[in-house]
Amino acid sequence: MKLTMTVFLTAAALSLRTAAFAAEPADSDLKRTDVTLRGAKELKLKDAYILDRKPNGVTLAYRDGCMFVRFSDLPREFQQMFGYDPVKSARYENKVNVQKKLIEREEKERKEREQKRNSEENKRYKDSRINAQQQKISRLEHELAEAQKRLDTMDKTISQDRDALGMSTVGSSRVSIESPWGYGGPIRSGEHNAAVTNMLMKEVNMLDAKRENQAQNVIDLQLKLEAARRTLDKMLPDDKD
DSSP states (O other): OOOOOEEEEOTTTOOEEEEEOSSSOSOTTOOOEEEEEOSSSOEEEEEEEEEEEETTEEEEEETTEEEEEEGGGSOHHHHHHTTOOHHHHHHHHHHHHHHHHHHHHHHHHHHHHHHHHHHHHHHHHHHHHHHHHHHHHHHHHHHHHHHHHHHHHHHHHHHHHHHHHTOOOOSSOOOOOOOSEETTEEOOSSHHHHHHHHHHHHHHHHHHHHHHHHHHHHHHHHHHHHHHHHHHHHHSOOOOO
């Protein structure tokens, strides 16, 4: 149990005597004293009394607060009254410093472990994002390849139909040039020839419209793929080697 020593110092005799030990003054009528600390700059503690004592100093409460004061900073009268032993004080302070360094080292190691754990978690998070982005790029590449195949198939079909119609232009405009061949054999002149030609023309125009949509789909996929690759480049670490 820690005891607190209440100190009386009369202004006339400048003497100090021990009155009591407690966590706080046992008697509210006990007198306090002013204590002047030694050092490069003198500090005067008004109405000071002792709260706690250790081998290397005391904790003083005073009018403006409380503070720990080493015996070496107290007047000689106080040092003698408290039985100040420089050897014991130095030994105690050395022990405190060792404990302090141990706590600081443990705190440093704890922070290093925490930093390493956070670094590993951040790396796993970044790797997962990179992996997801790479999968997205692979999916877009596959979709683009399939869309390009469909577009190539449409182009081939449209080209064959135009060849059959004897068309020389590319587009969706109607051309009334009759082909020498129709479905299932030679096309004879007359209404039947015009009907077959118009039917092929409608098919070509329909395929032209679908081709435009498919071509736009290919362009959109190309733009998405380029954007995804740029995003991946920003995710990847810079190669400084």
